[in-house]
Amino acid sequence: MLRKVKLAHQLHQACQAAALDAYREGSSGLASWLPARCNGNVGARCASTSAGPSGSHQAPAAAAASTASTSGSEGETPLSVFSRQSQNLAAMPLYPKLLGFAGAIPFTTLTPAFVQTAGLPDLVDYCAQMQLVYGGSIVSFLGAVHWGLAMSSSTMAAGGSRAAGALNERYVWSVVPSLGVVPALMMPPAQGSLAIAVLLGICYISDAAYYRSGYLPSWYMSLRGYLTLLALCSMLATTGHYLKRDVERAKKLMEEEDAKRAARLEARAAEASAAAAAAVASSAAAPPAAVAQGRGRK
Missing domain, CATH: 1.10.8 (Helicase, Ruva Protein; domain 3)
Known part of the structure; x- marks a missing residue:
């Protein structure tokens, strides 16, 4: 024991x-x-x-191991930008996604580069004007989105409250893009397309601010990112085309003016040389005539 x-x-x-x-x-x-x-x-x-x-x-x-994997995932982003954007695209509602990307087609197909590639150089100015008008309608639509959201807001805000002030602010902002479109449509395509591009950028910045405040869904901003990028590139491509054309025209005019100036200088030089030759010829022929006149007098 x-x-x-x-x-x-x-x-x-x-x-x-x-x-x-x-x-x-x-x-x-x-x-x-x-x-x-x-x-x-x-x-x-x-x-x-x-x-x-x-x-x-x-x-x-x-x-x-799980802690290490978690810490590694926080330090290194597990998804690339492309995969994240693919997930955002998959999360978007079908009809807004289809209609949104279909609405970006006129922006790209009406650019001067696309029209020239299609073999229609005579329609460049006409298509650029159409693109300008279409861009103005899209900017007005982006402002009208806020009017509709403010009308359909489920928040019954009392007068003078913070929510009521936010709704009134959205009503006011909803009409600003359409007012900015009016002078842009009165400009030539070069300046008008640049003005539309600026308005598109301002609308996106404003929508991003409303999204951070919780007034817009995340899928809407993801869709807006793609469409705004396409529209901006298209409008700026039109602006670049006309600016390049204006620069080439100005350069050509300067070359023509230089050629005319050179021609005038050559003409003046030729006239001066002809006058000098005539003066030399007249001075060389004058003494024999004077001698003949003296002999006649004798």
């Missing part, structure tokens, strides 16, 4: 020493598991220590 007690006491001390060593090595799960398992039937319980610690090591290891 005394031998059994001594053996159990020795096994208990060995288990405690192993637990202490494991704790020093950083395995807290093993340190909490071994003393509890070594109490009572020491011989049977301590025989299973080879299997117990492995399971206790697996749980902290899995937790550490």
Whole structure:
């Protein structure tokens, strides 16, 4: 009996020493598991220590791996910009997505570069004017979106409250784009397309501010990002085409003026040389005539 007690006491001390060593090595799960398992039937319980610690090591290891993966995902962005935008496209409602991208087709197909590539150079000015009018209608539509959202707002704001002020602000802003379109449509395509591009950028900045305030859904801003980029590139392409054409025309006019100026200078030089030659010829012919006149007098 005394031998059994001594053996159990020795096994208990060995288990405690192993637990202490494991704790020093950083395995807290093993340190909490071994003393509890070594109490009572020491011989049977301590025989299973080879299997117990492995399971206790697996749980902290899995937790550490998940923590490392989480920290890595926070440090490195798991999705690229393209994949994020693909997810945003997939999350958009179908009909707004189809109608929105279909509405971007006139912006791109009415650009002078596209019309010239299509073999219709005589229609460049006409298509540019159509693009200008279409861009103005889109800008007016972007303002009307806020009018409609303000009308359909479910918030019953009391007069003078903050919500009522926000609704009134949206009503006021909704008419600003259409008012800015009017002078843009009266400009030539070069200046008008630039003005429409500026208005599109202002509308996007305003919508981004309303989105941060919670007044617009996230899918709408994702769609607006794509469509605004396409529209801006198309309008600026038209502006660049006409600016390039104006620069070429001005350069050609300057070359023509230089050619005319050079021609006038050459004509004046020719006239001066002819007059000088005539003067030399007249001075060379004058002495014989004077001698003949003197002889006649004698």
